[in-house]
Amino acid sequence: MASVNAPTTLTSELFHTLPCLRENPTDSVLTAALLQYCQDEDLVSAADLLLRLMVDQPHVQRRMTRSVENTHRHMPLPQPGDLQNFTDKVLQALCDRHVSQLSENSGAAGRSVRARGSGFSSVSVSVSDMLATAAAWGNDSVKLEGLAPLQPTNRKVHFFPTGCSLVDRLLAGTPSNATGGALEGGFCAGLLTEVHGEAGSGKTQLVLQCLFQCVARQQCALYAVNHLPELLISSGDGVGDNTFIDSLRGFATEKVAALYIVSEGVPASRLGPLATGALHRAKAMVLAAASRQPSIDVELLKARLDEFVTERTVVAGVGIRPVDGVGALLRLLSDGTLSSAFSSLGNVGVVVVDSIADVVAGGSSGEEMNRWEISTTVASVGSLLKSFAVKEGAAVVVTNQVRTSLSVSGEGMIRRHTPVPALGMQWAVAPHVRVNLRRPQNTANASRRQFTIICGPAHQPAYCSYLICNEGICNDE
Structure with a gap:
């Protein structure tokens, strides 16, 4: 078999990580082909193989198919589905192994993280009174006075809007000039979306606005669906025309996840204005849906929303978790x-990592990883975030910095190229959707920015302009 000539260390690591590979005849053949590929490419460790699978899994699969074709002529070629399942299984196992090794190598840091528990904490005294002390990972969501639990009609909310309709439609793969509701589209559940751009382009504002919009929409819709019928009866109007309640049920989930994993200090000064803007938009959505009710009932609903759904409840509905490096993020992803x-x-909501480049930079400097270890770790983080988005059905959004690449022409001239996302190819293969934010050149409006869809599973390259205002981002109209 090809495994006899493969590097002994890699062979033993692979079978130690996945002992089941010896049990299935098909897996045994594919394992031999994979080890033959490793020998041909001089891959000598599990980390080498992990990085290669992350960077170009289709290439590895093609080489494996060719190896089976040459060494097992009497056997039919593996089916694409079997080959994909095999490489996915190996990739996931190697990622888990790498994460475990990192945790073991940073025991002191790991004990520190575990000692803090899984709760969210306020990292800024100026907003400590706005963050719910009970808002912890693993606890119930924020309870609003007078709110009874409601089972949602739809099990999943598929899109989570930012509140900027032009941006939301592009994120949903819809032309920016399409007609429809102001809150169509947004970040898609089940996908990992990268938002990259230069400093000051609005990355943090965009993701925080989405988190607050997610919470405000859920709280307003849940209150309206639970309480409007009793408000109508108490006012003597009966139940009236309640068709709008059905239009809100998809948003009126009992709970919603809005989790913010941040590598630096929480931008405290932005929380209040962003929450206020999200609350205004969410209340406007509910009141617009109720517009066919008698005006007195609409006014009563507005008064009750103003009383029970406030800036404080919206801010408290966002769970904040600081991480001090890539090891801490890997533990969050790998330990459940x-x-x-x-x-x-x-199982409904948005998870934000702000920013992935800072997380990696913090971890690589604090844990003294070499360049190769950093590359492997970045690949593991990307794989785990992508896997989490797909398996949990979460809208996972990650911000990233950009860097400017340089090249030397034949005449010896140094050329600057368009800025590209940080972290290189090891990270580039992870996101399903890539978005660029930038400041347009030659614009008279200093608050104008450009939002561009680079790629996505159902997205054509497209762009729109938006404005940065006191309450976040808004349409440039």
Whole structure:
């Protein structure tokens, strides 16, 4: 078999990580082909193989198919589905192994993280009174006075809007000039979306606005669906025309996850204005849906929303978790903490990492990883975030910095190229959707920015302009 000539260390690591590979005849053949590929490419460790699978899994699969074709002529070629399942299984196992090794190598840091528990904490005294002390991963969501639990009609909310309709439609793969509601589209559940851009382009504002919009929409819709019928009866109007209630049920989930994993200090000064803007938009959505009710009932509903759904409840509905490096993020993903938090909040919502480049930079400097270890770790983080989005059905949004690449022409001239996302190819293969934010050149409006869809599973390259205002981002109209 090809495995006899493969590097002994890699062979033993692979079978130690996945002992089941010896049990299935098909897996045994594919394992031999994979080890032959490793020998041909001089891959000598599990980390080498992990990085290669992350960077170009289709290429590895093609080489494996060719190896089976050459060494097992009497056997039919593996089916694409079997080959995909095999490489996915190996990739996931190698990722888990790498994460475990990182945790073992940073025991002191790991004990520190575990000692803090899985709760969210306020990292800024100026907003400590706005953050719910009970808002912890694994606890119930914020309870609003007078709110009874409601089972949602739809099990999943498929899109989570930012509140900027032009941006939301592009994120949903819809032309920016399409007609429809102001809150169509947004970040898609089940996908990992990267938002990259230069400093000051609005990355943090965009993702925080989405989190607050997610919470405000859920709280307003839940209150309206639970309480409007009794408000109508108490006012003597009966139940009236309640068709609008059905239009809100998809948003009126009992709980919603809005989790913010941040590598630096929480931008405290932005929380209040962003929450206020999200609350205004969410209340406007509910009141517009109720517009066919008698005006006195609409006014009563507005007064009750103003009383029970406030800036404080919206801010408290966002769970904040600081991380001090890539090791801490890997532990959240691998030890079940993030999955448990998301599950406890109803398996519906948005998870934001702000920013992935800072997380990696913090971890690589603090844990003294070499360049190769950093590359492997970045690949593991990307794989785990992508897997979490798909398996949990979460809208996972990650911000990233950009860097400017340089090249030397034949005449010896140094050329600057368009800025590209940080972290290189090891990270680039992870996101399903990539979005660029930038400041347009030659614009008279200093608050104008450009939002561009680079790629996505159902997205044509497209762009729109938006404005940065006191309450976040808004349409440039």
